[in-house]
Amino acid sequence: MALLADQITPYAREITALLVEDDAASRRLVGAQLKGVFKELILAADGQQGLAAFLDRGPQIVLTDNVMPVLSGIAMTEAIRRVDPKVPIIFITASMDRALLVRAINLGISAFIPKPIVLDNLVQALALAVGMLETRDLQRRNTEQELALLHFREKYHENQQAIAFRKELSILENDYRSRSFTGTGAGRGEWVAQALYRPRDIMCGDSYSLRRLPDAGQLVFIADAMGKGLAAALTTTLCVHTFNLLVDALAPGTRFDLGAFVGHFTRLMRKRLLEDEVLPLCLAWLPADEAVMETAAFGMPPMLLRGPDAITSVRCNNPPLSIFLDEFRTSRHDLAGTRSVLLYTDGLNEAQTAAGALYREHLTPDFRASAGLGQFMEAFQARVPVAEDDVTLVLLLRVDGRQIWREDLVVPSRLEQLEQASQTVEALLAGCRGLAPVARGEFAMAVREGLLNAYEHGSLGIDAEAKHRLLDEGLYFEHLLERESAVDTAIALRVTLHAEGGNRLVRVTIADPGQGFQQGEAGYGSDDSMLLHGRGLKMIRRYSDACYFNEEGNALTLLKIYRGASDAIDENQPDPDHHHREHQEHRRLSGDPLHGQ
């Protein structure tokens, strides 16, 4: 009997077999022959028992007689095939007529063994069936392994790409993500910078940086490396990193020199470009002591300057950077009357509109009609539903227009007072003609978030970690009331409306008595993440056109920009005393509540 086991592949000992035979002597004989061949051998006395055992135990191979009481072998096979079309079935039968043979073949019978059983026939039939099972199992395992490997590779690459993208973002430095900038020169004014970086792929050819210079000027950088994908990403990463290193290395106390900087920068970059590679980029310098902008633009689309009456398109002053370019020019532009400046990569103006035109045809009119980045991008997306290239743009926006009215409130650090203050702001916003109801509601929500942040963090000193813990424990509200009764602090709130060319600008500044925070040196998106709860900051950024902190980090300013009503009724409406009277209940301190902020 050991002879049979030795002649069948060892794989048989991993499977269970079912032997269906109504003749007890034959069942015992075959059962004895198969002893040790399989992991387990199930015995059944007729087709019905065999079917029940098959359904119950799930053997991987079936040996069956045909002529049996209750249910024949062929009828049992038909029932098995309805649930398992593949299991090998070996017929052991004394007679086989033609019709039965055809029926059995059509049911996919693996082999036939005539009775009386000859050992060689049994070995041959089992070897064939077990070999088929082994091959099938091997294929399944291989497929599973390949799928697992593919899954692993996919996850690996996804992970690598995500890390690479985070790295790319970390190299884009924006010193003005959360602060405005001013200068000492006459007419220099206060500005905010709005940046949009929308890569088409995880790694792309666009990059930008906005840097604060040691002499308090600003330097804007934007680049669009040739081509797409990894090669472009490598060039642009090198480019923006080189730019940032050179800015970091600028000596304190010396006046910035754009020509010298660009000369140094382009010499370094030319070493890294291929012969047929071009690199469009632009550097724009805003000196602190003059209301001018000096630029060195290399093969970039024209920047747009919005003046009080018209938009000026300023073409680049150099071809794109290549290893062959050894001279360059810089240009100066007067910013005294300029209200905004738009720098962008060609993913914007070369984008194809839904109507089949290039967006460049709409760029200037849309820029003219838009009050800020949000409105401008809405206009762009309405015309270009799917941008096929990376889009990066930097919008510099002047925010110190003529003040139309101002409202100062001092809000005691109490929850119910916050609600009252929020309603006051909403009432003020409702008086801003031209500010659409949806935008007004969203901006009011941003102000609420800002007030809540000043109350929780600035006034009561609750940090994000403690807030999460108390929320988890369901004790947050009680803790707020307990804390607020222990402090005697107030939040200063200033709301002003300004006229900015044809725009109106609502500015809400919320100053709390807290310690503030240090704006970090880290790059994109991480400069103020420690201050506000993530969702709150996202909401503020989403629903305001710009937001920024003072140097100490304890005064947050939110801006909303909109096109002024044509009848300019806002300018005739200012009656600051009206607001003062109406909201007298908030005033507790005299003088300027934002003094020193």
Added chain:
Amino acid sequence: MVNDLVAQGAASIHLAILDSLSMPSSVIGFFVKLVNRDKIPLTMAIHDGRLLELLEELSLDRLFGARKG
């Protein structure tokens, strides 16, 4: 095709661009190399005003000898 002309020793190349409204940066890079490294003067007769405008905007019109076709 332009490569074939260069290989055949063309002293200068004139391109008539009939229906393109834009030019990929890789093509720009190729032409920049052609003019600067291979020293082959290039002229272009451009029929679509948008492409001519693009080359002017990118300060490439002189380098590529671009004019209205």
